[in-house]
Amino acid sequence: MQYWKGDENTPSKDRVRVSTFRLQPIEQFLAVMMRLRLGLYVRDVADRFSNSVSSYSSYFTTWLNFIHAELEVINVFPPRYVITRTMPNSFRDRYPSTRVIIDCTEIFIQKALSLLNQSLTYSSYKHHNTLKFLVGITPSGVISFVSEGWGGRVSDHELTSECGILDLLEPGDSVMTDKGFTISDLHAKRQCALNIPPFRGIKDQFTTEEVFQTQEIAQLGILVERSIGRVKNFHILEGVLPLSITPLITKIFQNILLVDKSRCSISSR
Helix, strand or coil: CCCCCCCCCHHHHHHHHHHCCCCCHHHHHHHHHHHHHHCHHHHHHHCCCCHHHHHHHHHHHHHHHHHHHHHHHCCCCCCCCHHHHHHCHHHHHCCCEEEEEEEEEEECCCCCCCHHHHHEEEECCCCCEEEEEEEECCCCCCCCEEEECCCCCHHHHHHHCCCCCCHHHCCCEECCCCCCCCHHHHHCCCCEEECCCCCCCCCCCCCCCHHHHHHHHHHHHHHHHHHHHHHCCHHCCCECCCCHHHHHHHHHHHHHHHHHHHHHHHHCC
């Protein structure tokens, strides 16, 4: 394994400082997972393993890249026949063409010094600087898509349009989401349908059928919220993440979801 020793801007003396590794690979992996799961500080984990902060930082970055590369093979968008074969009856009876259920989540980050970066990452919904991810799951509850992290300023419409998930859909597919996603125009271009709760518009109230449809989609769509909720069990994502870790947040978030996906796959056998 080629260990990370800083980027091209890292001083040579700091590169030398992390050149000696004393932990065995299994111990390195454990130390990395402890930080992800428990949200421990770098110095805390380094002290627990009698290691230097610089060496542990090298472990952490190296293993994030390694885990991401190894688990990327299971980060596939299932073909339609697999979705159909594994579709629960709750979807098969009412929404048989559903290919993916999507939702967005945001992670708080520290405010940048750059005014431009402050603007790009400020979320008007969260009233904080954030990174935003789009997550998709299959009707059977398996994670099938995780986007890159985008600045919190990006809208759901733009994120859906640019993150690549639309390129994976086929004519005749349908996507389920909540009513905050005003993306019907994007799916129409792909000859896909959008299953969202109805809008009341100028009407005084929903019809009985619309009320039941809203409740039904909300109950089915909770699958993606549960998947995202399990990510929050990894406490490294709690609170406000410092700028120093921002370049790694996308891989941290994707790795956590992929680890959860692999765990669910193993437990279902």
